Amino acid sequence: MKGICSPPIEPDIGKEPRMEQSEKGKDVLPELTDLQGLTVTDPLDLLDAEERATVREELDRLAHERREAEAASGTLRLG
Amino acid sequence: VDTTSWEEPEPAELRLLATDADWAGLAARYQGHNPRPLKRCLEVARAGGATTVVIETRYIDLDYRSEYSAFYAGAFRSAPDSAHRLHFFRAPLTADQLWRLPDDHGYLGYMIIRPSDLGPVGRTVLQAPPGMADAVRTTVRDQVCFFGQHLVVEGVPFMQQDSQLGRCAHAAAWMCHYTAHRRDGLARRPMADFSLSANPGLGYGRPLPSQGLTVQQLLELLRTFDLPASFYNVRQLPTSRLAPWAGPAPQPPSGQNEMHPGLWDTRLIGTCCRYLNSGFPVLVATGDHAFVLCGYRREPRDGKRDWITFIRHDDQRGPYLAVGNVLDDVDPDSGYQYSPWECLIVPLPTKLWLPPEPAEYVGAVLMRRLAQALQSQVPEAESLLKLIEGGRLALRTYAAPANTFKASLERGIDEQLLREYRLARFSHYVWVVEAVDRDQRKDGLPCVIGEAIFDATSSQNEPNLLALHIPGAAWVHRTTGPPRFPIRSAPDPYQSGGIGPP
Numbered sequence: 001m002k003g004i005c006s007p008p009i010e011p012d013i014g015k016e017p018r019m020e021q022s023e024k025g026k027d028v029l030p031e032l033t034d035l036q037g038l039t040v041t042d043p044l045d046l047l048d049a050e051e052r053a054t055v056r057e058e059l060d061r062l063a064h065e066r067r068e069a070e071a072a073s074g075t076l077r078l079g
Numbered sequence: 080v081d082t083t084s085w086e087e088p089e090p091a092e093l094r095l096l097a098t099d100a101d102w103a104g105l106a107a108r109y110q111g112h113n114p115r116p117l118k119r120c121l122e123v124a125r126a127g128g129a130t131t132v133v134i135e136t137r138y139i140d141l142d143y144r145s146e147y148s149a150f151y152a153g154a155f156r157s158a159p160d161s162a163h164r165l166h167f168f169r170a171p172l173t174a175d176q177l178w179r180l181p182d183d184h185g186y187l188g189y190m191i192i193r194p195s196d197l198g199p200v201g202r203t204v205l206q207a208p209p210g211m212a213d214a215v216r217t218t219v220r221d222q223v224c225f226f227g228q229h230l231v232v233e234g235v236p237f238m239q240q241d242s243q244l245g246r247c248a249h250a251a252a253w254m255c256h257y258t259a260h261r262r263d264g265l266a267r268r269p270m271a272d273f274s275l276s277a278n279p280g281l282g283y284g285r286p287l288p289s290q291g292l293t294v295q296q297l298l299e300l301l302r303t304f305d306l307p308a309s310f311y312n313v314r315q316l317p318t319s320r321l322a323p324w325a326g327p328a329p330q331p332p333s334g335q336n337e338m339h340p341g342l343w344d345t346r347l348i349g350t351c352c353r354y355l356n357s358g359f360p361v362l363v364a365t366g367d368h369a370f371v372l373c374g375y376r377r378e379p380r381d382g383k384r385d386w387i388t389f390i391r392h393d394d395q396r397g398p399y400l401a402v403g404n405v406l407d408d409v410d411p412d413s414g415y416q417y418s419p420w421e422c423l424i425v426p427l428p429t430k431l432w433l434p435p436e437p438a439e440y441v442g443a444v445l446m447r448r449l450a451q452a453l454q455s456q457v458p459e460a461e462s463l464l465k466l467i468e469g470g471r472l473a474l475r476t477y478a479a480p481a482n483t484f485k486a487s488l489e490r491g492i493d494e495q496l497l498r499e500y501r502l503a504r505f506s507h508y509v510w511v512v513e514a515v516d517r518d519q520r521k522d523g524l525p526c527v528i529g530e531a532i533f534d535a536t537s538s539q540n541e542p543n544l545l546a547l548h549i550p551g552a553a554w555v556h557r558t559t560g561p562p563r564f565p566i567r568s569a570p571d572p573y574q575s576g577g578i579g580p581p
Binding site for chain 2: 028029030032033034035036038039040041042043044046047051055056058059060061062063065066068069070076077078079
């Protein structure tokens with residue numbers, strides 16, 4: 001049965017977006033003032049190689065400790 | 080508990096609670112073998128100013144009915160199949176007001192009473208006693224239908240074990256689960272399910288009458304009830320220093336290396352607080368008992384670390400009880416020795432995959448590093464470094480649904496930053512690591528000067544940073560395109576977004 005109020009759907013694939021690029025986002029988020037050329041794409045990039053290695057090591061250690069503690073949950077009976 | 084004429088008078092009995100004798104009479108009416116949970120519930124209602132109790136004498140309670148069906152219906156001795164429900168009001172009511180309550184009824188909450196000597200106190204939600212309310216952090220809003228009128232109470236759910244079908248572990252798990260039911264809309268599980276669904280292969284002996292649950296049974300039970308739990312063994316708390324500038328990890332007293340960490344390891348406190356700041360109850364297991372932490376109070380002390388007093392619901396002692404000293408935890412009334420705590424079990428929403436510790440660690444590292452990188456161009460950033468140098472920066476970590484976090488931003492946060500946070504794409508749950516000025520906190524002033532926000536579905540090996548804010552500037556990720564940076568903001572401290580006072 002044909003829908004009485006559903007116009008045929010035109011696939012959008014391959015079509016240009018209807019909204020102009022200049023209309024996107026600009027009215028929602030304000031322009032930000034540059035900090036003399038300083039850009040931070042990812043704050044982790046602010047760490048040097050040694051600091052990054054330390055962070056990775058600490059995270060690995062935390063994860064390892066968590067796994068060990070869970071494995072030792074034991075057979076305490078609470079009642 | 081006298082069950083003679085249990086369902087009379089119909090439909091209810093009203094008692095005024097004006098004198099000690101009135102309260103004693105009510106306690107005597109329902110006293111079981113262990114009177115302490117009932118006694119404490121009545122103390123809480125009395126402290127809240129109750130002057131009237133209305134007793135519904137045939138209340139079909141989902142939890143008791145499930146226990147009746149699963150256990151009591153099979154016993155030789157007859158037991159009523161209904162419960163009593165006690166409602167406490169601050170206003171002195173008369174019988175002819177019950178069908179149309181006055182506006183100022185002052186509803187304080189309810190208690191279900193099972194017709195059982197072994198564990199009369201069933202599902203109970205009572206307002207926290209005055210003076211303790213702001214320390215209680217896992218409060219939920221419960222709606223009650225009272226003779227055709229909708230009443231609301233805010234409190235932490237409590238229940239005593241019935242000692243047959245359920246023990247302390249069942250009651251503690253139920254308290255956490257009912258909290259999640261009311262807080263997050265998790266499907267309700269009646270009390271008997273906590274016994275019937277426990278995997279007997281992970282425990283000992285016969286499942287009924289219950290002798291308790293093993294930790295593994297408890298963890299498995301919570302998982303199957305859509306509340307998978309985070310687990311901490313107190314003997315193996317995370318050893319990493321979560322803030323790079325923090326002092327050395329606590330050590331056992333000199334010459335007592337074998338001493339149980341539950342008697343000296345203060346990291347236990349922070350571990351519990353991160354979850355309580357998020358409104359998640361923490362189930363604590365001692366050697367043979369389980370209870371639930373539902374809040375804490377911070378008390379500053381001159382020249383010493385702040386003192387933390389936890390609040391617990393103990394099914395064998397009652398709701399809203401203060402834990403004087405976590406590391407030397409003794410019940411002042413009975414002398415019962417809770418210490419040392421053995422493990423912490425924290426039932427959590429399914430999608431809270433990232434634990435708080437990696438988030439706190441990376442948040443601390445990055446807030447400091449960003450402040451160092453920006454201090455020449457954003458002078459306000461230096462204040463964070465000065466607080467670290469002076470030992471005056473604390474971290475406060477909590478989880479929240481991103482929508483709740485965004486909705487609660489009207490707490491003194493700079494308008495520009497508020498707009499950026501509200502328009503940002505965040506995961507359903509986020510972990511927030513706040514940078515807190517200890518001096519401002521001590522004086523009861525707005526004390527948060529920055530935060531790091533993490534995607535709660537990210538890996539513990541690589542926490543995904545969603546936003547980073549230090550005094551004067553912020554960075555906010557975008558799922559498409561470059562991040563928003565530098566977002567300039569006023570450096571003024573603002574209120575914490577975690578639950579309860581920081």
